[in-house]
Amino acid sequence: MKHIVSCEIIKDLLPNYIENILSNEGNELVKSHIDSCSNCRKECEIISSNLSIDSIGKAKVDYLKKINKKFLIILISLLLVTVISTILLVFYSEPNIDEGILTLIFLVFVIIAIIIKYVIPLIGLVFSIVYLKKTHKKFLIIPIIIFGILLFKSLYIYIRNLIYY
Numbered sequence: 576m577k578h579i580v581s582c583e584i585i586k587d588l589l590p591n592y593i594e595n596i597l598s599n600e601g602n603e604l605v606k607s608h609i610d611s612c613s614n615c616r617k618e619c620e621i622i623s624s625n626l627s628i629d630s631i632g633k634a635k636v637d638y639l640k641k642i643n644k645k646f647l648i649i650l651i652s653l654l655l656v657t658v659i660s661t662i663l664l665v666f667y668s669e670p671n672i673d674e675g676i677l678t679l680i681f682l683v684f685v686i687i688a689i690i691i692k693y694v695i696p697l698i699g700l701v702f703s704i705v706y707l708k709k710t711h712k713k714f715l716i717i718p719i720i721i722f723g724i725l726l727f728k729s730l731y732i733y734i735r736n737l738i739y740y
C-alpha cells in the first residue's frame with residue numbers, strides 16, 4: 576500500500592502524537608499511517624514505552640524525595656528528644672530502690688531511662704548512618720557524632736558499674 580505521507584514525516588510527528596498535542600488533523604494523519612505501516616507502528620510503540628519509563632523514573636525520584644524528607648524529620652525529632660532527655664536526666668539523678676509504690680515508679684523510670692540512654696541513641700545512630708549513605712549529606716556527621724557519643728558514654732557507664740558491683 577502506498578502511503579500519502581512519508582515515514583520520515585510521521586516519525587517527526589510521533590513524539591507529539593504520543594503526548595497527544597497534535598491537531599485533530601495531524602492525529603488522524605498519524606493514526607491512519609500507523610494503521611497501515613508496521614515500521615512506524617513499531618517506532619510508535621518504542622517511543623511510548625520509553626516515555627512511560629521516563630514518567631516512572633520521575634515518580635520514583637519524587638517518592639524518594641518524600642522518603643528522604645520523612646527520614647530527616649524522624650532524625651531531627653530523635654535528636655531533639657535525646658538532647659532534651661539527657662539534659663533532664665542530668666538534673667534528675669537515679670533514685671535509690673525503695674519499697675512499695677516507689678519501686679514501681681522507679682522501675683518505670685529505669686525503663687524510660689534505658690530507652691532514652693540506649694535505644695534512642697542507637698536508633699538515631701543507625702538512622703543517621705543509613706541516611707548519610709543514601710544522600711551523602713556531610714552535615715549528617717554531626718548527629719552521628721552526637722548519637723555515637725551518647726551511646727558509647729552510656730555503655731561505658733553501664734559496663735563500669737557492672738565491674739564495680
Ligand SMILES: [Zn+2]
Nearest residue numbers: 582612614615
Ligand atoms: Zn511509515
